[in-house]
Amino acid sequence: MKQSIRQNKMLLAVTLLFSIITSAAGVLIAIILQKVIDAAMQGDMLLFKKIVILSVAYLLLLSLFGFMYAICSKALIRNLTLSLRERVFRGVFRRNAEEFTSSNTADYLSALTNDIKLLEDNYIQPLLLTLQNVVVFAASLIILLYLSPLITLILVVCMILMFTVPSLFGKALQDKQSAVSAQMSIFTTSVKDLLSGYEVIKSYAMGKHTEQKFQQENTAAANTRFAADRLFAANESLSETLAILTQFSVVFIAAYLIISGDFSAGSLVALVQLSGGFVGPVLVVMQNLPKIQGVKPVVQRINDLASEEAQPKSGLLEPVFNENLEISRLHFAYQQGNQVLSDINLSLQKGKKYALVGRSGCGKSTLVKLLSGYYDRYEGSITLDGINIKQLDPERLQQMTATIHQNVYMFDTDIKQNICLHEEFSEEVMETALHTSGVHKFVEKMPSGLLTTVGENGSQLSGGQRQRIAVARALIRSKPILILDEGTSAIDMQTAYEIESRLLTLKELTLMTITHNMNEELLGLYDEIIYMENGRIAEVGSFHVLRARGGGFAAFCSLHKGDVAEALQA
Known part of the structure; x- marks a missing residue:
């Protein structure tokens, strides 16, 4: 409140000045009334005329100052509420x-x-x-x-x-x-x-x-x-x-x-x-x-x-990702006290592709949020090219990562702005993002094309269309790290396969995919599979190595195939 008042101190000073003048002048009306009554009681017409002329001039000035005070006070209220x-x-x-x-x-x-x-x-x-x-x-x-x-x-x-x-x-x-x-x-x-x-x-x-x-x-x-x-x-x-x-x-x-x-x-x-x-x-x-x-x-x-806006950010370093993202002895619990992640040790190399797999609730989404700087209250260390991410500018760190969520939020504007988010991109970059994400398939059929409004939270679009837009939103920015958090789950299997396959071919992109899709051909394209159980990393390795090992990941794959078979029979 005090800061907003300080921002408008000149307007406040002017308002107070007119307030003082108007208020004091209003009180002096009592003296004018006294002189008028006394002149009338004494029968002094000359004095009476002088007081009338003086009163008219006085009231005009009082009205002017009153108007100035009213304008200034309303402007001050507007500025304070705005601030x-x-x-x-x-x-x-x-x-x-x-x-x-x-x-x-x-x-x-x-x-x-x-x-x-x-x-x-x-x-x-x-x-x-x-x-x-x-x-x-x-x-x-x-x-x-x-x-x-x-x-x-x-x-x-x-x-x-x-x-x-x-x-x-x-x-x-x-x-x-x-x-x-x-x-x-x-x-x-x-x-x-x-x-x-x-x-x-x-x-x-x-x-x-x-x-x-x-x-x-x-x-x-x-x-x-x-x-x-x-x-x-x-x-x-x-x-x-x-x-x-x-x-x-x-x-x-x-x-x-x-x-x-x-x-x-x-x-x-x-x-x-x-x-x-x-x-x-x-x-x-x-x-x-x-x-x-x-x-x-x-x-x-x-x-x-x-x-919160006044929190200083001096001394924070600019994040740079040229080599790796290292996690050591990481522990994390939410405020309620339930432990979500325990003793996580992991090394992610730039340009490699990782699939994060495990049952629902095992901590996959929480882990990728920690990697992108979403939470800063954890035990252990997370380093980017050897620098602890707590020393890095959190806003810059989050800008290095693009996340495609399962539940996509759409702003109540057109498709283009939901992809560009009010940034400017070349036509070539836009076309690449539209084709890689599959957005072009349904946009071409819409009468207004990219300028078609999506409605509140994308209510005018299907779930699959919203996810395609989310994919385009991430790809158009060419960020070094892309997190796919079940980001293609609402898209048909063929389109999802095409999108994910294209992402896997981008050499400079470090990709982390949270998935329940146990497509062997697709998982075989990832450099490493990270299999999690109960908030811990149980196994890390290529798809074929983990399947041959016959551990938790192999059992998870078999269970998933059984669920799919039952669903198809039903």
């Missing part, structure tokens, strides 16, 4: 993978929408109002002391009494605001989950349950908000009652002084006007201070999310 959203967004995306996945994406959406709106309504605007009214209060106090020290003393006593009110509500409002933020995050998460599960809900006739679930979460969110609003209402009601009592006191005392002959009628009008300028700001401050205090947990949450 906060940008900083939170950058902070979220600069988290490492483990930190990012530790929170639901709906929590991030809630922070960027609900929490920023809470800050605007209950922190930024109340803060500007409070600063403005402090100026009004100070100017009113000076003029009140000039007109009547006695009435000023009475107003100060009332003010002290009024300032005790926020202390009664501050802590409770802070808890309520925190509860609102938390409940809105839960609501956003629930709605996102229901919308994402549309197909399952329709397929299994879960409409009634879904409506009930939404109603429960919607009611909980509305009730939590209402509980906070109820407390705000109590605070505002009590503050307004005290303010009215204070103004009544001023009027009655001033009226008594007029009867006693110690006050003019114009002074009475000025006092009534000034008491509003004295008590009103106190009332505004009383109503807004609890809001500012109450939103502190939300400010802290925004600061925590945005702080």
Whole structure:
């Protein structure tokens, strides 16, 4: 929050300047009213005309300064919310993978929408109002002391009494605001989950349950908000009652002084006007201070999310892959404590092709994520050309690797942008990627070709078409390391075989394929098969050597063939 304010310090200074001028000038209206009434009571027409002319000019200037303040304050609010959203967004995306996945994406959406709106309504605007009214209060106090020290003393006593009110509500409002933020995050998460599960809900006739679930979460969110609003209402009601009592006191005392002959009628009008300028700001401050205090947990949450962008990256080395990627005594466990990888030792040579094989859950995907710098919390060492990858720039390290996942994400744009990802490539490079991946086979049949929109997460495409696009997305960048994580599982066997065969012929490419496809001809083309069991590397060697050895890999191949035969018979 402080950084966003510092970025807009000039605009803040100008806004405060116009706020001071406008607020102080507004208070001086009481003196003009005093002079007008006194001139009228004295029957001085010449003085009356002068005051009217002066008042017109004064009001025009006041209107101009008021307009400038309104424009500047709205621009400041826009810039602050813009800066906060940008900083939170950058902070979220600069988290490492483990930190990012530790929170639901709906929590991030809630922070960027609900929490920023809470800050605007209950922190930024109340803060500007409070600063403005402090100026009004100070100017009113000076003029009140000039007109009547006695009435000023009475107003100060009332003010002290009024300032005790926020202390009664501050802590409770802070808890309520925190509860609102938390409940809105839960609501956003629930709605996102229901919308994402549309197909399952329709397929299994879960409409009634879904409506009930939404109603429960919607009611909980509305009730939590209402509980906070109820407390705000109590605070505002009590503050307004005290303010009215204070103004009544001023009027009655001033009226008594007029009867006693110690006050003019114009002074009475000025006092009534000034008491509003004295008590009103106190009332505004009383109503807004609890809001500012109450939103502190939300400010802290925004600061925590945005702080990730400030992490220094100095001293990190540029990754270079000319020789090998070495893994030594590698152990890894997720935060829940379950050990995923144990005592992994492996050497991967540049330009060679590796097939990573094993039962589901044996740690294959986790291993390749560690190799690409996805996680940095592990025991043991991973070195790239002899340099520990923890000494390398993580973003650069990840840019050296292209991964084709089984579950492909598509952005809601056209096919070309889903391949290029807003980078520019030559027509020759594009054509090569399209033909190697097989994308050209279905793009040629589409009326808009590469400019065909894919829909939300590729909803307008089949699973096989999405995977072909993912393959083209990886190939077009010619990165030195390619990870194929079941990346052709949704493509027909012939196309998958063609794509994988072409990848195996690329001499400079280091390929790691996670696969359950036990095609003997294809596996025979790999330099090494890495067979994993229960988070450990059980066997390493060429396909034919491992089959002849008759160990775990051979048994796994036989089991897989049996499953395929059963499936074909069924």
